[in-house]
Amino acid sequence: MKNIISLLILTIVLFNVTFAQTALIKTEALTPHRLTTLGFTTNSVSSGLNVVPNLTYVYLSAWNIGNDEPISSATFTLTSKPASSTASLEVINPTWAQFKPDVIGTYTIQLSITTASGSHDTTANIYSSTFVGVGNFKGTSATFPQCMGCHQQDQKFVEIFNKWEVSGHANVFNEQLEISDHYSASCIKCHTTGYDHTMAASNNGFDDIANSLGWSYIAPGNDMKWDSLVTYYPDLVNHATIGCESCHGPGREHAYGGHVEKIAVNLNAGVCAQCHDEPWRHNKYSEFENSAHSEAVWERTTGSNANTNNLGDCIRCHDGVGFANFTKGRTTNAISWTEELNGTRITCAACHDPHGNSNEFSLRDTPAGSDTLANGYQYTLGGKGQLCMNCHKARAGSIAIMSSVITQRWGPHHSVQADVFFAQNAADFGTPFNSGYHKFALTNACVDCHMVATTDTGPVTRDRVGGHS
Secondary structure, eight states, X not given: OHHHHHHHHHHHHHHHHHTSOOEEEEEEEEOHHHHHHHTOOSOOOEESOSEEETTSOEEEEEEEOSSSOOOSEEEEEEEEOXXXXXXXXXXXXXXEEEEOOOSSEEEEEEEEEEETTEEEEEEEEEEXXXXXXXXXXXXXXXXXXXXXXXXXXXXXXXXHHHHHHTSHHHHHHHHHHHHOSSOOGGGHHXXXXXXXXSSOOOSSOHHHHHHHHXXXXXXXXXXXXXXXXHHHOGGGGGGSSOOHHHHHOOOHHHHTTOOGGGSOOOOOHHHHHTTSOBTTXXXXXXXXXXXXXXXXXXXXXXXOTTOBSSTTSTHHHHOHHHHHHHHTTOSBOOOOOOSGGGSOOSOHHHHBOTTOOSSGGGBOOOOTTOSBOTTSOBOOOOTXXXXXXXXXXXXXXXXXXXOSSOOTTOSOOSOOHHHHHTTOSSOOTTSOOOOOSHHHHOTTTHHHHHTOBOSOOSTTTTTTSBTTO
């Protein structure tokens, strides 16, 4: 009896610990389009990273990730900031706050939340910094504190730099300067490093250096503009590109001291949305937000250390970092987290390599040996659609699916589109299915139909049909 009572007490304690409210501070990405739709008046775009350009706004939201109880109250407190900073928190609504770092350094935010069953506190650090430039770009030399001033000593980073240097991200600015007949000064903010989007902030971005040197854009483009910039404004060259800091945050604080936490590595879509969310032309993010990929399909085992990149493990297809690791040929994931919000949705960078590669649209690679269905059928057709097929296929062969041993994984898993496309791996009761002609007629399989651009230019369905929706 004593043992039973002890077991009951232990069960109650574990239940309360497991399902207690848990506070989380989320750094929100606010794109140009989202600023407008939400009615924000800060005019300050945010990538959602915790490494931010000085003098630009940081947006924070409160979350309870321990259970389903709504937050009844949330209190943000700026508990620590650089000595000379006068920054202060501004309440936006009951669960959001914002502040503008005014001195480079570390800002510590505390959040206290209350739900029906209790309260919980947590903290987060925001690192404010300034831009340093990539270094080694277009024949220039890299000097400290530029990114390649240090990273040119590491072969891993040299390989990344070599891929990036020939990518569209690296070269869109210099190419547009030379060939475009419709380029304008408003385009430059997304094609350079550290250019302020909608509010002026002095943080050593492209716009700050250009102003100090006296460079300005005059339309139209011609093949002398880039050469002129390189010749007469060499100090501007290493910011005249979508460089490392455009996606990883400004690097000065990281360079001075080598603190790894003061540079960001994040596959969240908000990083891309800084520039890819200005409808109507640049509406990739708006499409993505309307897709199922933008919502996490959480599985309890997704964040387990035991996860591999086998098709049978959840993380390969349910987490953006897990899928990116799979495309790189990694067999395991060094990821350990237990909350849905700590994961990464299937975002832009899950399918596209932001550093660039030789594939069209910089689509990530499919590792050797992965072009096989669970019943052993190896496919060679599908083109760009093969990237989709890495997840959209059955996790087990039809014989295993129909096993008489009933388990929690008995039966077919969701998303068996590749199997259907190739007429494979279904219960056939002794008579195999005949394949249709789609696999021969569609060069890129899924992509040719499901990602075709809609001709609708109106706001109702434009971002909800085709494309990345």
